[in-house]
Amino acid sequence: MIYEIAEDVKKTLENKCDDYEIYIDEGRTIELDSLKDELNFAKEEIELGLGVRIIKDNKQGFAFTSNINQVSQTALKAIENAKLTKTDENYAFAEVEKVSEVKNVYDSKFSDLSVDESVEFLKDTIAIANDSGCEVTGSGFSASEGRSLIVNSNGVSIENKGTGYGIGLSVIMQEDGKIATAYNSESSRFFDLDGEKLANDVCDLAKSSLNTKPVETGDYSVVLDYYAAVGLLQTFLGAFDGENVRRGRSLLKGKTGQEIANEKLTITDNPLLEKGMYSSKCDGEGSASQKTDLIRDGKLNSFIYDIYTANCEGVKTTSNGLRGSYFSTPMISPTNLEFKFSEMKDLSEIDRGVLTTSVLGAHTANPISGDFSVEASNAFKIENGELTDPISKAMISGNVFEIMKSVEGLESDIKQYGSFIIPKLLVHNLRVVGQ
Numbered sequence: 001m002i003y004e005i006a007e008d009v010k011k012t013l014e015n016k017c018d019d020y021e022i023y024i025d026e027g028r029t030i031e032l033d034s035l036k037d038e039l040n041f042a043k044e045e046i047e048l049g050l051g052v053r054i055i056k057d058n059k060q061g062f063a064f065t066s067n068i069n070q071v072s073q074t075a076l077k078a079i080e081n082a083k084l085t086k087t088d089e090n091y092a093f094a095e096v097e098k099v100s101e102v103k104n105v106y107d108s109k110f111s112d113l114s115v116d117e118s119v120e121f122l123k124d125t126i127a128i129a130n131d132s133g134c135e136v137t138g139s140g141f142s143a144s145e146g147r148s149l150i151v152n153s154n155g156v157s158i159e160n161k162g163t164g165y166g167i168g169l170s171v172i173m174q175e176d177g178k179i180a181t182a183y184n185s186e187s188s189r190f191f192d193l194d195g196e197k198l199a200n201d202v203c204d205l206a207k208s209s210l211n212t213k214p215v216e217t218g219d220y221s222v223v224l225d226y227y228a229a230v231g232l233l234q235t236f237l238g239a240f241d242g243e244n245v246r247r248g249r250s251l252l253k254g255k256t257g258q259e260i261a262n263e264k265l266t267i268t269d270n271p272l273l274e275k276g277m278y279s280s281k282c283d284g285e286g287s288a289s290q291k292t293d294l295i296r297d298g299k300l301n302s303f304i305y306d307i308y309t310a311n312c313e314g315v316k317t318t319s320n321g322l323r324g325s326y327f328s329t330p331m332i333s334p335t336n337l338e339f340k341f342s343e344m345k346d347l348s349e350i351d352r353g354v355l356t357t358s359v360l361g362a363h364t365a366n367p368i369s370g371d372f373s374v375e376a377s378n379a380f381k382i383e384n385g386e387l388t389d390p391i392s393k394a395m396i397s398g399n400v401f402e403i404m405k406s407v408e409g410l411e412s413d414i415k416q417y418g419s420f421i422i423p424k425l426l427v428h429n430l431r432v433v434g435q
Helices: 003-014 068-082 108-112 115-131 194-206 225-238 244-245 305-313
Strands: 019-035 038-056 060-066 136-151 157-175 178-188 219-224 266-270 292-296 337-341 352-360 371-383 386-390 396-401 408-418 420-434
Touching: 003 019, 003 038, 003 068, 003 136, 019 115, 019 396, 038 115, 060 068, 060 337, 108 136, 108 219, 115 136, 115 157, 136 305, 157 194, 178 194, 178 371, 178 408, 219 225, 225 371, 225 408, 244 305, 337 408, 352 396
Parallel strands: 219 352, 337 420
Antiparallel strands: 019 038, 019 136, 038 060, 136 157, 157 178, 219 420, 266 292, 266 337, 352 371, 371 386, 371 396, 396 420, 408 420
16 A cells, blocks of 8 residues: 555656655554553554655755545645745755665564553563562553655665564562662563563562662762663764764764774664664665764764765765654664673672662753763662662762763673663763762
């Protein structure tokens, strides 16, 4: 059906614009949420929509619809909308390139997944947490199947198909008047989520976070668990956005080839990664997916670009023009960011430190300077290579660009949270303020 829709739009646009791009998105989603341990929201949704971009006289127009009976009107609306935009010679659409296949991004079992089966899976996870002595404060499960087609006037025609699953769980533990909370989540391209392990891990974290003790203010080696690392790395990542670089909003502008991170670290944006949550044959503009080393052996190697920003800068797109849906135009965004360390440290090598599972307030970090001050959550002391007392309250402050110069990988599982595929991270000489 999506190919027929594309043909209808092409016929409508023929000889009415200089270039066109047709993006069609269809999918099925199951979403569940619980308040405490009672399911309070369940939704199954099937969606089909169309987004059209055109270029005429160096002006770009865009329109979208979810009414498939109005695809021709939507195409004509995109032409009308172009009249309201400014002339810019940097507008362009993707050219035909060799497209690589991506492996293990589609779970054929999704078609047999029902809402009832999803509800049972979430309920079982909640029950395991309750049996562990925790009180569930909230949980959620999602499963989705998506299929997209991008066609343009340059001859590009690429179809992507994928599935995704996710579960999250938050709990509270109360004991002798003391309270601790914890949260964790898991995602996968396949319905191989381990709800039992997630529930046990979250409850264990909450239990171990009771009986907190204060930490002495000082400079420490700090282990950033996955959520804590992702929270702070978001600020660092913004400096690689080609649009931020172009507008002078990146501290990394003009530093290509310079050492900006530990020489043992390479960061690769990899949309071709097997099982990667953001893997696909092409980006949201139809540019064939490619690997891009943002940092290579500690040195700044590349920024990320969509077609428009790349044209403004006189470089080639890195295939990072991603779409959230048919009703949005592409925006610069990373795919699967692999953090690879040539050497890893072990917890046993840390004499005096702090581990924080997550951080509160990461969104307040200065996106340009990189300065941050965050509250450590589910934090623990590290003494002579071992985790000891949970910490009551502590603030951690520093500068994300400075800590990346000496950041190290800690021996741990490699996990994907959002775009980031990382081990736990070890940073040095961070200021920890006890409260």
